[in-house]
Amino acid sequence: MKRLLSGIKPTGELTLGNYLGAIKQFVDMQKDYESFIFVANLHAITVYNDKEELLKRTRDLVAIYLACGLDAENTTIFLQSENNYHTNLGWVLECNAYVGELNRMTQFKDKSKNKSENAITCGLYTYPTLMAADIILYDADVVPVGIDQKQHVELTRNIAERFNKRYGQTFKIPEPIISEITQKIYDLQNPTKKMSKTEENPKGCITLLENPAAAAKKIMGAVTDSDNKIKYDPENKPGISNLITIYSALTNVPIKDVENKFKDSNYGTFKKAVAEVVSQFLTDLQAKYQEIINSGKVDEVLDKGIKKAREIAQAKVKEVYEKVGLSR
């Protein structure tokens, strides 16, 4: 069975974008792959995070993974910080990556824009090399992510290929898997921008643990256009296309069929239908989340997951250290 690996940072509130762009793919694909899904908490501290908040979000993320349908019987769920082999390999990869490559990472450029050099951590800069380690440590075949992470997976491929050339075949070269329609869910108020947990305008972003009625209101208030036709056309109708994407992904109805179903509806009727689907989705998810977070399930799953993750990672780091000359 091929291997799948992905992770999410426990920073900010998880959004509908995280669910549709990433978590839903993990859930849909888990039966066809040997899956490893982790909490990227080492990545969270590339920017300062309050300790208590980080701890809470870490547990929440695991509970949300489970509430969204990840099956801990078949999927290995673990905390990155509990497996030291990630940082061991991360360092070796950092020494096989170039400043020129990291300088080209658009996420780093965006996140450090308009900031003084004394406000940007070295971790934020080198984080893609740790992400590369996260992936190739497990010989992952596929890495489902949103489009914003594609460049990091491409960098991972380059570093892995370089290492294999220098030291002999060691790592699998991973493929990014990007869902065609949900690769980027847009801000409801500014539908050319990514829906993001750090977005300043909370009306544009739906978070997974927010009040479902409030979320429905945000859908009703989403920015659209004046054409009043339910048609998927991301270029000319970004707002409506974003709502069609959300409806289609949450109901598993293809976009063409959504267009057809609402071909005689106006925007008000369509928005109401989307709002209902979103609020129902959040209501169901939150009920499951509450049940999980109040049980001992999170620790149980993490205890089991870390054992398997460490076992695989230990063997890989041993091999790498031997090849590089870091053993006796």
Ligand code: AMP
């Ligand atoms: P992050 O929250 O940056 O750790 O992202 C976790 C995962 O969610 C990554 O695979 C992102 O690409 C994905 N993601 C985040 N926001 C969105 C969005 N608005 N649309 C689609 N995917 C997203």
Ligand code: TRP
């Ligand atoms: N960098 C990813 C993000 O910000 C999270 C992440 C860290 C990740 N390591 C990973 C995703 C490995 C996939 C595979 O969203």
